[in-house]
Amino acid sequence: MTGPATVVGGGVSGLTTALELQRRGHRVTLLTPELPHHTTSAAAAAVWHPFLHRPDPVHLRRATTALHRLAALSREPERTGVRVRTLTEFFPTATEPPWWTRELPAAHRARPAEHPPGYASAWSLPVPVADATRYLAHLAEEFTADGGRVERRLVSDLAAEVARTGAVVNCTGYGSSALAGDRSLSLVRGVLLRCAKPEGLRGCWIDDSDPRRPTRVIEREHDAVLGGTADPGLVATAVPEATVADILERCARLVPAAAGAEVLEAKVGFRPARGSVRVERDPYIPGLVHNYGHGGAGFTLSWGCAADAADLLGSPH
Numbered sequence: 001m002t003g004p005a006t007v008v009g010g011g012v013s014g015l016t017t018a019l020e021l022q023r024r025g026h027r028v029t030l031l032t033p034e035l036p037h038h039t040t041s042a043a044a045a046a047v048w049h050p051f052l053h054r055p056d057p058v059h060l061r062r063a064t065t066a067l068h069r070l071a072a073l074s075r076e077p078e079r080t081g082v083r084v085r086t087l088t089e090f091f092p093t094a095t096e097p098p099w100w101t102r103e104l105p106a107a108h109r110a111r112p113a114e115h116p117p118g119y120a121s122a123w124s125l126p127v128p129v130a131d132a133t134r135y136l137a138h139l140a141e142e143f144t145a146d147g148g149r150v151e152r153r154l155v156s157d158l159a160a161e162v163a164r165t166g167a168v169v170n171c172t173g174y175g176s177s178a179l180a181g182d183r184s185l186s187l188v189r190g191v192l193l194r195c196a197k198p199e200g201l202r203g204c205w206i207d208d209s210d211p212r213r214p215t216r217v218i219e220r221e222h223d224a225v226l227g228g229t230a231d232p233g234l235v236a237t238a239v240p241e242a243t244v245a246d247i248l249e250r251c252a253r254l255v256p257a258a259a260g261a262e263v264l265e266a267k268v269g270f271r272p273a274r275g276s277v278r279v280e281r282d283p284y285i286p287g288l289v290h291n292y293g294h295g296g297a298g299f300t301l302s303w304g305c306a307a308d309a310a311d312l313l314g315s316p317h
């Protein structure tokens, strides 16, 4: 099926879904009250990293699709804001390769000499990292350059939008709690520090062993991102000094080159969390497909979920 289609939501899920539908021949209108750089997506560290501890083949398939698309975009980093960097994940105990690296031949065990004190194992692999704001702007530019239309408005009735075009993908993130009446969505607040790039910092490092205090040091082209937190239910946007100090201390322990990093900005974002990502047809409204609830992995899953949502929209109900 081709023809007109509507995508609701202008974060990373909405933009990738809009581009995927366009690629398949749809004339796409994207509805969003906020421009991409004001969405949750713009606050992300935007590292390709599945951020899920239990193995899940569907999650892995979607993440792998996104990995390949993002790696292709990294060939033009100035234009797309995506670059490939070496990611090392540290573990306090001896581990087998993380489940999500099993299909990735470049993943390898890091040498013990490279572990900071307190870690027993580490795995490294090259992954795409986006400068979220630049990347979202690139996606929006591609969409409009190919004839896509953006309408700045809030949607209050998905069935009414389906009645207009016959084909709608709902990519509203946490907005779906009201728009789709989804009570299983919740917000998990995250704090990241945008810092001046420390001298000699090359790569990305992650320690996710404490689920409330995920630690990451991410090199970007012109700055570095240090994180972070995962605070379920917290809605405050002010960042206490103690949180900043805790993040800096954890990051310096993980990566000595990050010690003394100059903080330019403390950023707060809200992950749209759900037991599992919802990519499915609406059970009651033919022509409506949902694509939301990506939690801490919206960039990692983006192109895979967009392809699945487009498949669902294009096949008979």
Ligand SMILES: Cc1cc2nc3c(=O)[nH]c(=O)nc-3n(C[C@H](O)[C@H](O)[C@H](O)COP(=O)(O)OP(=O)(O)OC[C@H]3O[C@@H](n4cnc5c(N)ncnc54)[C@H](O)[C@@H]3O)c2cc1C
Binding pocket: 008, 009, 010, 011, 012, 013, 014, 031, 032, 033, 034, 035, 039, 040, 041, 042, 043, 044, 045, 046, 047, 048, 049, 153, 154, 155, 156, 171, 172, 173, 174, 175, 176, 179, 189, 190, 191, 192, 228, 268, 269, 270, 271, 272, 291, 292, 293, 294, 295, 296, 297, 298, 299, 300, 301
């Ligand atoms: C601190 C932090 C760090 C992160 N780091 C990473 C990372 O390293 N890697 C990774 O993969 N992911 C990361 N994430 C997760 C990622 O940011 C999210 O999963 C992703 O942004 C979700 O994107 P989305 O497009 O689904 O939702 P959003 O970005 O929230 O976009 C939703 C869109 O829907 C619109 N909308 C809402 N309601 C309506 C309505 N009624 N009508 C019309 N439009 C509506 C909004 O205006 C917005 O445009 C991080 C998140 C945070 C907070």
